[in-house]
Amino acid sequence: MTRQTVRIAMNGVTGRMGYRQHLVRSLLALREQGGLDLGDGRVLWPRPLLVGRRECALKAIAERHGLDPVADVSTDVDAVLADESVDIYFDAQITAAREEALTKAIAAGKHIYTEKPTATGLDAAVELARLARAAGVKHGVVQDKIFLPGLLKLKRLVEGGFFGRILSVRGEFGYWVFEGDWQAAQRPSWNYRAEDGGGIVVDMFPHWEYVLHELFGAVRSVQAQATTHIPTRWDEQGKPYDATAEDAAYGVFRLEGGAIAQINSSWAVRVHRDELVEFQVDGTEGSAVAGLRGCRVQHRSATPRPVWNPDLPATGSFRGQWQEVPENGEFDNGFKTQWELFLRHVVLDEPWRWDLLAGARGVQLAELGLKSSAEGRRLDVPELSL
Structure with a gap:
């Protein structure tokens, strides 16, 4: 089996949902089971990059779970999005901060996976879906x-x-x-x-x-x-x-x-x-x-x-x-199951319908x-x- 690493920037892991459900019970759980078997001789290995404003809290989480407190932690979102090794941007911030971050991530060519609501208003939520489609990036919304x-x-x-x-x-x-x-x-x-x-x-x-x-x-x-x-x-x-x-x-x-x-x-x-x-x-x-x-x-x-x-x-x-x-x-x-489906969508282009337009319907x-x-x-x- 060949291990293929996917680098995932995770913004908002100091919050309850971002930490418990998305980091610990989803991506770290995938690592504990040996990665995601793609069924073609490859195993997908998620490598989280913890992003946020509180460096001390991020480093504490990284050390607690065996991640590198230097290489796997950043407080500079712009630098993270400019990093070519980052494949996916995930957002679990408060709603008011999400639209700007997702817009930047799409412009940087990152695949998008995000909590909801995707924006504070319908026009902005639809615009995010338009931008993602125009950029040709994969995009998904958590519907756990x-x-x-x-x-x-x-x-x-x-x-x-x-x-x-x-x-x-x-x-x-x-x-x-x-x-x-x-x-x-x-x-x-x-x-x-x-x-x-x-x-x-x-x-x-x-x-x-x-x-x-x-x-x-x-x-x-x-x-x-x-x-x-x-x-x-x-x-x-x-x-x-x-x-x-x-x-x-x-x-x-x-x-x-x-x-x-x-x-x-x-x-x-x-x-x-x-x-x-x-x-x-x-x-x-x-x-x-x-x-x-x-x-x-x-x-x-x-x-x-x-x-x-x-x-x-x-x-x-x-x-x-x-x-x-x-x-x-x-x-x-449930969160882990949807993460697995999204990762397969990104890597194998398998069908996916829970996209930013679906997120806009919720808004x-x-x-x-x-x-x-x-x-x-x-x-x-x-x-x-x-």
């Missing part, structure tokens, strides 16, 4: 949730015709994010400042766009209500600040084909679910409830006849009437969701093209 076990099982049901005609999708996502006064918040304070690119609509609607698009059909209209339930929070220094971005959003989406999706997203809700996110899909032939890992079904032939009687207690468990969907295979980390839905909430009306979602 469709690679999770629960949604992979759900996709298997959709493709197998289990549901018949799909009628509706109902999603519940969220958890309580501590305000930061008496307990430290689990999310950074910029998430709650609109001027810094924060807000749950910008954060989560791009996820809902690709989940709905990939599994059930393109979103054709949106009606949303975004709100700030917790108006004051405390930052990382323990100082109070005004939450200028919404912390909850309630959306109704009409899908291509006629199905209706309703998804609630909240950082001000206490969890009474099996998982932090769950989707219930109802169809003429059956229903399913899927989370991040599990998926349960109830077929038409096994649907009980519930009787509404408020004067008598329920005598059975409604959850117990559902059947668990079997694993039928091994599921790897579009977030932008229209906020507009819908502000104007109090339903808005159509135009189809994007370059």
Whole structure:
């Protein structure tokens, strides 16, 4: 086997997602398994180059994971992009910094892989897709949730015709994010400042766009209500600040084909679910409830006849009437799985559809969701093209 090294500049690895999911659980995990077998006698060996503003933090990460704290660390993004040995630029920075960095990376001829949202507005997101296409570089956007076990099982049901005609999708996502006064918040304070690119609509609607698009059909209209339930929070220094971005959003989406999706997203809700996110899909032939890992079904032939009687207690468990969907295979980390597909796309030119235009659809839905909430009306979602 021949080892082929691919140099990946990773900007934003001092953040939670960039470090845990992309560096440790994806690229370093690939190295631990001996690299990515391309199936043609070559093994692809990812070599991360950690990029950011805090050199000490970057060096500490490099030393912790056996990377070179000098050769594999840089605080000079421009120098990294000018380095001909760098093949791919990855971005997990805050949204406000992403557009400029991606534009520079495309101009430098680097392949692009990025977290979402890809930009702070639709025009900029579409322009990034145009620039990448014109430059002839490969480009991809992280769409991790469709690679999770629960949604992979759900996709298997959709493709197998289990549901018949799909009628509706109902999603519940969220958890309580501590305000930061008496307990430290689990999310950074910029998430709650609109001027810094924060807000749950910008954060989560791009996820809902690709989940709905990939599994059930393109979103054709949106009606949303975004709100700030917790108006004051405390930052990382323990100082109070005004939450200028919404912390909850309630959306109704009409899908291509006629199905209706309703998804609630909240950082001000206490969890009474099996998982932090769950989707219930109802169809003429059956229903399913899927989370991040599990998926349960109830077929038409096994649907009980519930009787509404408020004067008598329920005598059975409604959850117990559902059947668990079997694993039928091994599921790897969703982020790692998509990284592997993108690397194969770059090196082998294998098919790939999760590109910057797909990322722009997520920005579009977030932008229209906020507009819908502000104007109090339903808005159509135009189809994007370059």
